[in-house]
Amino acid sequence: MTELPTHVDIRDVTLRDGLQIEDPIPLSAKLDLLAAIAATGVREMEATAFVSPSKVPALADAAELAAELHNFPGIEFSALIASPNGAKRAIAAGLHSIEYVVSAADSHSRANVGRSSAESTALIPEIVAIAHDSDVTVEVIIATAWDCPFDGPTDPQRVVDIVTAATGAGVDRLAIADTIGTTTPRRVTDLIAAVRPLIGDTPLGAHFHNTRGAGVASAYAAVSAGVTRLDASVGGLGGCPFAPGASGNIATEDLVYLLRDSGIHTDVDLDAAIAAARVAQHAVGHELPSSLLRAGDRILG
Amino acid sequence: MTELPTHVDIRDVTLRDGLQIEDPIPLSAKLDLLAAIAATGVREMEATAFVSPSKVPALADAAELAAELHNFPGIEFSALIASPNGAKRAIAAGLHSIEYVVSAADSHSRANVGRSSAESTALIPEIVAIAHDSDVTVEVIIATAWDCPFDGPTDPQRVVDIVTAATGAGVDRLAIADTIGTTTPRRVTDLIAAVRPLIGDTPLGAHFHNTRGAGVASAYAAVSAGVTRLDASVGGLGGCPFAPGASGNIATEDLVYLLRDSGIHTDVDLDAAIAAARVAQHAVGHELPSSLLRAGDRILG
Numbered sequence: 001m002t003e004l005p006t007h008v009d010i011r012d013v014t015l016r017d018g019l020q021i022e023d024p025i026p027l028s029a030k031l032d033l034l035a036a037i038a039a040t041g042v043r044e045m046e047a048t049a050f051v052s053p054s055k056v057p058a059l060a061d062a063a064e065l066a067a068e069l070h071n072f073p074g075i076e077f078s079a080l081i082a083s084p085n086g087a088k089r090a091i092a093a094g095l096h097s098i099e100y101v102v103s104a105a106d107s108h109s110r111a112n113v114g115r116s117s118a119e120s121t122a123l124i125p126e127i128v129a130i131a132h133d134s135d136v137t138v139e140v141i142i143a144t145a146w147d148c149p150f151d152g153p154t155d156p157q158r159v160v161d162i163v164t165a166a167t168g169a170g171v172d173r174l175a176i177a178d179t180i181g182t183t184t185p186r187r188v189t190d191l192i193a194a195v196r197p198l199i200g201d202t203p204l205g206a207h208f209h210n211t212r213g214a215g216v217a218s219a220y221a222a223v224s225a226g227v228t229r230l231d232a233s234v235g236g237l238g239g240c241p242f243a244p245g246a247s248g249n250i251a252t253e254d255l256v257y258l259l260r261d262s263g264i265h266t267d268v269d270l271d272a273a274i275a276a277a278r279v280a281q282h283a284v285g286h287e288l289p290s291s292l293l294r295a296g297d298r299i300l301g
Numbered sequence: 302m303t304e305l306p307t308h309v310d311i312r313d314v315t316l317r318d319g320l321q322i323e324d325p326i327p328l329s330a331k332l333d334l335l336a337a338i339a340a341t342g343v344r345e346m347e348a349t350a351f352v353s354p355s356k357v358p359a360l361a362d363a364a365e366l367a368a369e370l371h372n373f374p375g376i377e378f379s380a381l382i383a384s385p386n387g388a389k390r391a392i393a394a395g396l397h398s399i400e401y402v403v404s405a406a407d408s409h410s411r412a413n414v415g416r417s418s419a420e421s422t423a424l425i426p427e428i429v430a431i432a433h434d435s436d437v438t439v440e441v442i443i444a445t446a447w448d449c450p451f452d453g454p455t456d457p458q459r460v461v462d463i464v465t466a467a468t469g470a471g472v473d474r475l476a477i478a479d480t481i482g483t484t485t486p487r488r489v490t491d492l493i494a495a496v497r498p499l500i501g502d503t504p505l506g507a508h509f510h511n512t513r514g515a516g517v518a519s520a521y522a523a524v525s526a527g528v529t530r531l532d533a534s535v536g537g538l539g540g541c542p543f544a545p546g547a548s549g550n551i552a553t554e555d556l557v558y559l560l561r562d563s564g565i566h567t568d569v570d571l572d573a574a575i576a577a578a579r580v581a582q583h584a585v586g587h588e589l590p591s592s593l594l595r596a597g598d599r600i601l602g
Contacts (some may be wrong), residue, residue: 004487152600182599185521186305186563210514212599213555213592217518220486247596254514262487291514295548298483298513299453 005228007265010252011044011205012037014280016059016080017249018237020049022284024058029283031068036276037234038072040252041267046099046231049080050089066093078139082113084123087130087138097137099175100127102166104158105148108179112143121162125169132170139173140166141207145191146183156194163198173203175229178218181211181247185221192225205229210236210289211247216254223264230255235277235288251290253277257297270297306529308566311553312345312506313338315581317360317381318550319538321350323585325359330584332369337577338535339373341553342568347400347532350381351390367394379440383414385424388431388439398438400476401428403467405459406449409480413444422463426470433471440474441467442508446492447484457495464499474504476530479519482512482548486522493526506530511537511590512548517555524565531556536578536589552591554578558598571598 014037015030037045047069053060062079069077078097079090090098102120103109109117124140131138144151145159159176166174176191183191188206195204206222206229208215219230236251253273256266270292277293315338316331338346348370354361363380370378379398380391391399403421404410410418425441432439445452446460460477467475477492489507496505507523507530509516520531537552554574557567571593578594 147599149600153602180599181596184559184562185518211592211596212558213511213517213552214559216514217486217521217559220518220522247592251514257513258485258515258518261485291512291548295482295512298448298481299450301454 004224004262004264005226006263007228008223008259009044009229010042010255010266010268011046011229011231012040012042012233012252013046013207013231013249014233014235014237015065016046016049017231018233018280019058019284020056021238022058024060025283027061027064030061030065033276033279033283034072036279038075040234040272040276041269042075043267044076044078047077047079050086050093051080051082063089063093066090066095069094080141081127084126084130087127091130091134091136095136097139098131099139099141100124101141101143102162103143103179104154104162105144105151107150108144108148111150117158117162121165124166124171128169128171137172139175139205140171141175141177143177143179145176146178146187147180149180156191159191160194160198163195167199167202171202173205174199175205175207175231177207178209178215181209181215183208183218184214185217188218188221189225192222192227196226203229205231207231208250209238209247210250215250216258219250219255220258220262223259234273235280235293236290237280237284237288248289251277251288251292253290253292257292305525305563305565306527307564308529309524309560310345310530311343311556311567311569312347312530312532313343313534313553314347314508314532314550315534315536315538316366317347317350318532319534319581320359320585321357322539323359325361326584328362328365331362331366334577334580334584335373337580339376341535341573341577342570343376344568345377345379348378348380351387351394352381352383364390364394367391367396370395381442382428385427385431388428392431392435392437396437398440399432400440400442401425402442402444403463404444404480405455405463406445406452408451409445409449412451418459418463422466425467425472429470429472438473440476440506441472442476442478444478444480446477447479447488448481450481457492460492461495461499464496468500468503472503474506475500476506476508476532478508479510479516482510482516484509484519485515486518489519489522490526493523493528497527504530506532508532509551510539510548511551516551517559520551520556521559521563524560535574536581536594537591538581538585538589549590552578552589552593554591554593558593
């Protein structure tokens with residue numbers, strides 16, 4: 001039996017990954033949702049993305065949202081960026097933490113940002129320099145770390161190469177992301193085993209979607225393999241409700257339930273997470289895939 | 302890293318646990334569904350239950366269904382029973398394998414069969430005698446092995462006591478069941494660790510529901526702990542669509558997907574399981590919770 005960690009940090013990604021493919025909702029609704037999520041006790045939140053407003057209209061209010069974040073002290077907010085220009089915009093908007101996405105698969109990388117994976121990787125040093133010049137923390141998130149929707153399985157060596165480049169460039173954190181929700185526990189532990197020896201003390205996070213029902217199992221596998229940073233969204237928000245096969249992030253409340261009952265502490269209160277999921281469901285106006293939102297907690301001893 | 306088994310036997314429980322709380326469907330529809338499930342390659346199937354027709358009207362056609370099972374050679378069919386009389390009815394109907402359910406929690410046991418857990422346990426020897434006198438295999442399934450919907454957490458000692466009684470009575474197989482879908486991987490491995498030393502070579506199965514999103518993770522935990530017999534239903538059928546919080550068995554196709562990508566063989570073909578889930582969805586006339594049914598397989602390398 002693997003030794004489990006005693007604490008896992010959950011980063012809430014509801015406002016970015018959760019909302020990015022929804023119809024845009026008003027800033028006031030985002031702030032209500034943010035307040036509900038803040039009430040869960042979560043310490044880190046991905047607030048928005050500084051990317052093309054025409055490609056992601058739901059996050060076009062990134063700067064306006066960023067201007068409100070000072071109202072939520074005690075939470076470390078981050079924003080996703082996909083280019084040096086995005087990094088500059090995020091920093092100008094007051095963010096102290098950015099995430100640069102590099103897709104390990106070429107076809108997804110080109111569809112997402114119009115560059116090959118190698119071209120995106122080559123930009124890491126410039127983005128680290130921009131961030132560190134402003135005392136901003138930078139994380140590299142490796143998208144399509146297991147599978148690409150176009151290319152199929154991602155050669156783990158592609159992930160290893162990006163990890164090597166990122167650690168060489170001095171990034172502050174790394175994360176591996178199952179962008180399309182295809183991975184499973186064994187593949188998770190295999191990739192972590194390949195990456196771990198290369199990163200020294202650099203914190204490694206993991207990001208899963210529940211598209212094929214294995215998101216929570218994969219998250220637990222990552223934790224069992226020593227990962228103590230996981231992304232999640234309240235209600236399991238994310239994925240397009242109109243696209244067959246799409247599905248959301250792992251639901252914060254489903255993850256917290258499983259971790260709690262495994263003796264693993266998080267800063268997130270389960271009841272507050274369920275309440276926040278309800279706020280999220282109301283904000284987007286359609287049913288969310290969360291299990292705990294429907295079933296509620298078990299009777300505790 | 303725990304050593305994983307190379308093969309897991311899946312028992313399909315669609316026709317019993319999947320259908321039991323649905324509105325009754327015609328025998329012809331059950332046979333169409335059975336044929337679709339048989340086409341997956343699955344070797345074991347829980348076909349029905351010989352219980353009170355007034356309590357479970359969806360399975361009132363147990364004897365009629367049993368009379369058709371000879372048309373599906375190569376599959377070991379079983380039926381659930383809850384009393385010596387049920388055992389006799391199942392055997393008279395031609396079943397060669399029965400499952401006797403004993404609920405570890407008193408409140409669930411009384412609600413389910415009108416007896417305490419100890420009273421149900423005391424019937425095991427009589428049921429084993431009835432079965433073995435007719436060369437019929439008997440499995441004891443321990444329901445509410447982790448939690449009771451009324452009593453809350455089940456003391457593992459209660460499960461251990463039933464296991465001890467069952468092995469002492471010479472049952473052929475054992476299974477532990479998460480009847481209300483509350484357990485999680487750590488609790489699964491803990492209970493298996495408590496039960497394993499007591500059962501010698503008696504095969505141990507596990508039965509999970511996905512009510513709180515952890516069913517597949519729990520199944521994988523069981524497999525990681527050496528369990529090689531798992532129940533599942535196509536489409537994740539099961540649970541009442543009209544009851545808040547209810548939810549189905551783990552979906553065969555979601556389980557097979559995860560096991561396949563973990564290097565674990567089953568006899569079940571994934572595409573055929575998805576096709577059978579579609580048949581199940583049509584038969585009951587409402588959407589099923591399966592993930593693979595919506596998302597489909599990933600692109601394989």
